[in-house]
Each structure stands twice: as structure tokens, then as C-alpha cells.
Amino acid sequence: MTQPCTHLLLFGATGDLSKRMLLPSLFGLDADGLLPDSLRIIATARSVHDTAEFRALAAAALDATVDADRRHPDQVARFLDRITYVPLDASKAEGFAALAQEIGDTAHVAIFLSTAPSLFGPTIAGLSGAGLAGPGVRLALEKxxxxxxxxxxxxxxxxxxxxxxxxxxxxxxxxxxxxxxNLIALRFGNTLFEPLWNAGGIDHVQISIAETVGLESRADYYDGMGALRDMVQNHMLQLLALVAMEPPARFDPTSVRDEKVKVLRSLRPIDRATVESHSVRGQYVAGAVDGQPVRGYAEELGRSSGTETFVALKAHVDNWRWQGVPFYLRTGKRLPERTSEIIIQFKPVPHSMFGDAPLKPNMLIIGLQPDENIGLTMMAKAPGLDRDGLKLRSVPLDIGINNAFADVRRRIAYERLLLDLIEGKQTLFVRRDEVEAQWTWIDAIRAGWAAQGMAPAPYAAGNWGPNGAIRLTERDGVSWHD
Structure with a gap:
């Protein structure tokens, strides 16, 4: 069994991710008694602080992000007592000795690396040179x-x-x-769906991640990446892999990730020959979101740019289970609402006994944000005496996760990931061959865009992307689930 770590080394500890997610997540785990009693948190960043100053910063972060009824003073004090701060310029190898000295001779260290990619190499070299890469040391990498x-x-x-x-x-x-x-539990913990979870039962799949925000504080990073690399390469392809993978033999790191990588390697390339028919690029211009006027991307950025803020794709998984089933992916900024969802559209019944009564195929709706819920649309009889025949109506069966598990506190995603890192459980982390399969598919799309000279089409902020995104699905008789 993997040994829980005794020290958590947190790089980028004064950054936005740390303040909004990491420190509140670690506090939540500590408050619930889930962190090892002996765990010490060594926070580090370039900013010059002593430990008392950083603890004050951490306390302010908790005040801003954690509900007051969960910030019990004794729990906050206990959590802050775990933290030591060591300033470090990660580009200078000589600073890492102070980290090693603070950690001491322990063999069980977890390192969370949330730094600019340009610092990955120097940081890893510095850690290794300071003796922080031994058999008991594990490393977590943020994208x-x-x-x-x-x-x-x-x-x-x-x-x-x-x-x-x-x-x-x-x-x-x-x-x-x-x-x-829950998607994994839904598929493999019930007999209801798996017999239909294939090309025989499913017409198509939609995965959408929509944001209402623009650049915020990420202008330089985002303009260098764009929607395809920022969202599709990682989040959306991981969701697609979970939807499409074969049943793993066990819920363990090797079994689950083996099945995911098979899906990613089975993705049909979208290349120069198909990029115009299977992809859409967009960039928002001035418009209105939630009734408020917003500037266009170029105005926010302060210069013209060829970076896409919206992308829609028609993907195929070329294997036995999914042959002929399109997967429609859509993500973008300055869209009408913030939502992330997976739509499983089942095929219609092969024959209707109800005459002209319209029948809508069943649809499974898995909401990820802002609300976590699972819904299934079903055909049901509308109330009445039905003298002219049965009248049917599509009705939703909704499972609101917050209601179904009202007695369980909803946790930040990073709570699970940090606890798994501390305990050494890799199932919900991405393996190298997954990452490289994802990049292989994404690089072909970008090369196709370049070869065909596909510039982003404009769309007004507050709309669901350029018109091409509608045509992408309507050519197949499909509509986006807005």
C-alpha cells in the first residue's frame, strides 16, 4: 500500500489558484479530519514573506472562499499551524537547499507544481539536486x-x-x-445503460463547456493557446474518453487509464482534408452577456489576434462500439451562460404503436456545472381521457445531486485530487500516453487550420458561437442542446 506523505510542498503558493482552490481545499480536508495528523505544508513562491505573513495571507484566502459557518477559529488555527513558508526563486538552483532543510530527512513528500511551464525544467532540476526526487517523493503537475x-x-x-x-x-x-x-458510476454501477451504450443504442453525444467570461487576468496565456488547446486538449477529451471507454476490469489506475488511452488513440484524425467540414473556429466581438455590454476579444486584448475563443468539432471514435456515432464538442468564451454538460442522445424507438403521436428519443443529461445533476427524458402519457388516442409527452426525470445527497457536503474538485496525491492514488490523474494521444489529435487539427487558412469567424458576445457551429450539427439533423 502506498505510504501517505508527511510533507506537502506547494509551489506557486501565493498565486490565484492557491488562494481560490488549493488552500480552501486543504483546509476543508483538515477540518474533516482527512489529512494525516503529522502532515506539514511547506508553501513556496517567489514573493518574500515569512511564515507569519503567509499564514495571514492564507487566513484571508479562507475568509474570502470558505463559508463563515465552516471557518471555526480552532480549525483555522490548527490548519495554519501546519504551514511553513519558504521564499524561493525557482529559476535559481541554490534556493532549493532551504526547502530540503525545512523538510528534513523524511522519505515521503508530495510536491504540487503550479508554476509557469518555462519553470518546469529548472524546478525539477532544483528539486532533484536538493535530494527531493527520491523513491518516496511524488510530483503533481498543473496544466x-x-x-x-x-x-x-x-x-x-x-x-x-x-x-x-x-x-x-x-x-x-x-x-x-x-x-x-458519477459518470463512471452511472455506466458501470447499473445494468440499465450499458447494454445501450454503443452504436446500436446511441445516436450521438454532445459535450459542451461554455463560459460567460472573457480574458480576465489570463490574456497573455490565453492568446498563446486559444480554446482548442486550453479546453479541448485536456478537459473535453478526458470527458469524451470517460464516455466512450470500455468497461475497466477494476477501478484502479492501470485499468481505468488503459481504457481511456485506447479511446484517445481511436479518435479519427481531423486533418487538412476534413478540418473545414468537421471543425469551426470563432472569436467573440462586442456584444452583451447577462444584459451587460462587453467588449470584443481584440479590444480586451488590446490588439488584433488570430486566436480562437470558440471551437466546435465533430469527432468520431473508430472502434467497434462507436462506429458511426458522432461526438460533437463545443466550448467558448462570452457565451450566453456558464454551463458544462454531457448529452447522450439515444436512438428513437424502431416502431411507434401510437399513430401520429410524436415520440422524442430518450436523452441523458449529465450536468457538471454550475449545478451537478443527472437527468433523463422519458416519454409518458399526458393526463386525460384520450378519446382521440393517447397523448404522449416527454418528461424529465431529474436527480439533483445536491438534493439526493443533501446530508453530504459538496467538495471542491481539488479536495479529492489533493487527498489522492497525499495518499498516492493515481486513478484520477492523467498518464503520459493519454496526454500525448490528446496532443497528437489536437496538433492535426491545428495543422489543418493552418493549411486551409481557417481564421476564426466572428460571433457577437452573448451568442452560442458563429453560425458555422449550428451548421456543423444541422447537416446531420442534430441541434445543440442549448
Missing amino acids: PLGSDLASSRQINDAVAAAYPEDRTFRIDHYLGKETVQ
Whole structure:
């Protein structure tokens, strides 16, 4: 059994991710008695603070993110007592000795690396040189892990030189969401769906991740990446893999990730020949979101740009289970509402005994955000005496996760991922071959865009992307689930 770590080394500890997610998640785990009693948290960043100053910063972060009824003073004090702060310029190797000295001779360390990709190499070299890459040390990496297959391999090679795959934890925070894990439970914990979960029972699948926000504070990063690499390469392809994978033999890291990578390697390439018919690029211009006027992408950025803020794709998984079933993917910024959902559209009944009464195929709706829920549309008889024949209506059967599990606190995705890192459980982390299969597919799309000169089409902020996204599905007689 993997040994829980005694020290958690948190890089980028003064950054936005740490304040909004990591520190509140660790506090939640501590308050519920889930952290090892002996666990110490060593926080580090370039900012010059002493431990007392950083603890004050951490307390302010908890005040801003954790409900007041959960911030019991004794629990906050106990959590802050776990934390020590060591300032470090990760680009300078000599600073890592202070980290090693603070940690001491322990053999069980978990390192959470949330830094700019340009610092991955120097940081790993510094950790290794300071003796923080031994057999009991595991490393977690926050995205982005490269900007294409070549750069991803470069990062992974640098990591592998110090940390073998069984001690490397690549984070995709969507895998920590309850409803994403519920997708696995829904498929493989019930007999209802799996017999229909194939080309014989499913007409198509839709995966949408929509944001209402624009650039916020991510202008430089986002303009260098765009929607395809920022959202599709990681979150959306991981969701697709979970929907499409074969049943794993066990719920363990090897079994689950083996099945996911098979799906990713089975994705039909979208290349120069098909990129115009199977993909849509967009960039928002001025419009209105939630009734408020917003500027266009170029105005927010302060210059013109060819980066896409919206992408829609028609994907196929070329294997026995999914032959002929399209997977429609859609993501973008400045869309009408913030939502993430997976739609499983089942095929219609082969024959209707109800004459002209319209029958709508069943649809499974898995909501990831803002609300986590599972819904299933079913045909039912409308009340009445039916003198002119039965009248049917599509009705929803909704399972609101918050209602079904009202006695259980809803957790931040990072709580699960941090606890799994501390305990050494890799199932919900991404393996290297998954990442490289994802980049292989994404690089072909980008090469196709370049070869065909496909510039982003404009769409007004507050709309569901350019008109091409509608045509992408309507050519197949399908409508997006808005």
C-alpha cells in the first residue's frame, strides 16, 4: 500500500489558484479530519514573506472562499499551524537547499507544481539536486503541459528524468468533479445503460463547456493557446474518453487509464482534408452577456489576434462500439451562460404503436456545472381521457445531486485530487500516453487550420458561437442542446 506523505510542498503558493482552490481545499480536508495528523505544508513562491505573513495571507484566502459557518477559529488555527513558508526563486538552483532543510530527512513528500511551464525544467532540476526526487517523493503537475506534442514530450522527458511515471500525477481538475466520477458510476454501477451504450443504442453525444467570461487576468496565456488547446486538449477529451471507454476490469489506475488511452488513440484524425467540414473556429466581438455590454476579444486584448475563443468539432471514435456515432464538442468564451454538460442522445424507438403521436428519443443529461445533476427524458402519457388516442409527452426525470445527497457536503474538485496525491492514488490523474494521444489529435487539427487558412469567424458576445457551429450539427439533423 502506498505510504501517505508527511510533507506537502506547494509551489506557486501565493498565486490565484492557491488562494481560490488549493488552500480552501486543504483546509476543508483538515477540518474533516482527512489529512494525516503529522502532515506539514511547506508553501513556496517567489514573493518574500515569512511564515507569519503567509499564514495571514492564507487566513484571508479562507475568509474570502470558505463559508463563515465552516471557518471555526480552532480549525483555522490548527490548519495554519501546519504551514511553513519558504521564499524561493525557482529559476535559481541554490534556493532549493532551504526547502530540503525545512523538510528534513523524511522519505515521503508530495510536491504540487503550479508554476509557469518555462519553470518546469529548472524546478525539477532544483528539486532533484536538493535530494527531493527520491523513491518516496511524488510530483503533481498543473496544466499546461506544453503547447503541442513536441513541447509536451520535452516537459515529460524532464519530469521522467527525476520522477518515474508511478510517482507523477498530472492534474486535470475536471476529473475531480463529483459528477464526472458519477459518470463512471452511472455506466458501470447499473445494468440499465450499458447494454445501450454503443452504436446500436446511441445516436450521438454532445459535450459542451461554455463560459460567460472573457480574458480576465489570463490574456497573455490565453492568446498563446486559444480554446482548442486550453479546453479541448485536456478537459473535453478526458470527458469524451470517460464516455466512450470500455468497461475497466477494476477501478484502479492501470485499468481505468488503459481504457481511456485506447479511446484517445481511436479518435479519427481531423486533418487538412476534413478540418473545414468537421471543425469551426470563432472569436467573440462586442456584444452583451447577462444584459451587460462587453467588449470584443481584440479590444480586451488590446490588439488584433488570430486566436480562437470558440471551437466546435465533430469527432468520431473508430472502434467497434462507436462506429458511426458522432461526438460533437463545443466550448467558448462570452457565451450566453456558464454551463458544462454531457448529452447522450439515444436512438428513437424502431416502431411507434401510437399513430401520429410524436415520440422524442430518450436523452441523458449529465450536468457538471454550475449545478451537478443527472437527468433523463422519458416519454409518458399526458393526463386525460384520450378519446382521440393517447397523448404522449416527454418528461424529465431529474436527480439533483445536491438534493439526493443533501446530508453530504459538496467538495471542491481539488479536495479529492489533493487527498489522492497525499495518499498516492493515481486513478484520477492523467498518464503520459493519454496526454500525448490528446496532443497528437489536437496538433492535426491545428495543422489543418493552418493549411486551409481557417481564421476564426466572428460571433457577437452573448451568442452560442458563429453560425458555422449550428451548421456543423444541422447537416446531420442534430441541434445543440442549448
